[in-house]
Amino acid sequence: MTRNKSVEGKVAVVTGAGRGIGRDVALLLAAQGAKVVVNDVGGSVHGEGTDVGPADGVVNEIRAAGGEAVVSTDSVADWNSAHRIIATALDHFGRIDIVVNNAGILRDRLIFKMSEQDWRDVIDVHLHGSFFVSRAAAEHFKAQNSGAYVHMSSTSGLLGNTGQANYGAAKAGIAGLSRALAFDMQRYNVRSNAIAPFAWSRMGGAIKADTPERQAFLDKAAVALTPAKIAPMIVYLASDLAKDVTGQIFALRGNEIFLMSQPRPVRGMHSAEGWTPQTIAERVGPAMKPNFIPLENSGTVFCWDPI
Numbered sequence: 638m639t640r641n642k643s644v645e646g647k648v649a650v651v652t653g654a655g656r657g658i659g660r661d662v663a664l665l666l667a668a669q670g671a672k673v674v675v676n677d678v679g680g681s682v683h684g685e686g687t688d689v690g691p692a693d694g695v696v697n698e699i700r701a702a703g704g705e706a707v708v709s710t711d712s713v714a715d716w717n718s719a720h721r722i723i724a725t726a727l728d729h730f731g732r733i734d735i736v737v738n739n740a741g742i743l744r745d746r747l748i749f750k751m752s753e754q755d756w757r758d759v760i761d762v763h764l765h766g767s768f769f770v771s772r773a774a775a776e777h778f779k780a781q782n783s784g785a786y787v788h789m790s791s792t793s794g795l796l797g798n799t800g801q802a803n804y805g806a807a808k809a810g811i812a813g814l815s816r817a818l819a820f821d822m823q824r825y826n827v828r829s830n831a832i833a834p835f836a837w838s839r840m841g842g843a844i845k846a847d848t849p850e851r852q853a854f855l856d857k858a859a860v861a862l863t864p865a866k867i868a869p870m871i872v873y874l875a876s877d878l879a880k881d882v883t884g885q886i887f888a889l890r891g892n893e894i895f896l897m898s899q900p901r902p903v904r905g906m907h908s909a910e911g912w913t914p915q916t917i918a919e920r921v922g923p924a925m926k927p928n929f930i931p932l933e934n935s936g937t938v939f940c941w942d943p944i
Contacts (some may be wrong), residue, residue: 643878644875649734650722650737650774651673665868667909671735672729678711713770735787738767738770740761740787741762752908767788771786778822783877832867904928
């Protein structure tokens with residue numbers, strides 16, 4: 638593999654890097670010359686338990702290939718623990734250049750069955766975790782006048798999905814967090830972007846189809862949408878090759894890359910006299926209804942087979 642000199646010698650933290658997308662990102666970053674903190678608590682897809690084995694395994698793979706990597710088993714979901722993840726990079730490699738916020742869990746439930754703990758645990762890992770790790774790195778990025786964030790959003794947050802109120806809210810929040818970081822950090826030459834990946838990992842395998850057609854699609858996805866397909870875009874966004882790219886959201890599906898839209902006004906109306914509920918019902922509703930966004934999830938929007 639040709640090394641990407643733009644990540645040569647950079648230090649990267651990849652959360653949730655023991656398996657799935659995070660593992661492939663850590664391996665590719667290392668293969669391209671980065672020093673990697675492989676962070677993973679080693680829990681189940683639902684966030685239960687701990688195991689150093691997955692992170693250890695990835696570190697051993699990187700070292701066996703001639704790269705540099707260390708293990709971190711700290712949780713992203715706690716402020717102090719997240720700061721220890723960044724401290725691991727500083728202690729072992731002396732700096733931090735790249736943060737890939739990938740750690741996540743699933744607790745899928747229909748809203749009337751979702752418990753407070755289902756909600757809190759998913760928000761803690763995804764949204765709070767992305768903020769805590771980003772915040773821990775921010776001061777170092779600011780001081781060195783450089784850095785790159787890549788965050789894991791999802792079409793479940795950007796488009797919505799059944800049974801994923803907790804996950805979708807977290808992933809939509811991550812898209813907003815990424816945009817805010819892009820604004821806050823632009824003067825310090827720090828970039829922030831988000832991706833919405835389609836990949837068949839442990840979390841993808843936990844998705845339950847609601848129709849036979851959806852199951853057929855998921856069966857094809859298991860073959861076409863490998864986590865390794867996601868890693869090149871993340872490494873690109875983390876590298877100096879993307880020095881002019883910030884505040885964007887990309888969806889990735891197999892060999893396809895999509896630039897996702899972000900909220901903008903679709904159309905507007907005004908009334909010199911102001912509005913009442915009745916005049917809104919009479920004028921605004923009928924005028925704007927043709928432009929309403931349909932209630933469609935990723936299976937409907939991305940309805941063709943992966944390429």
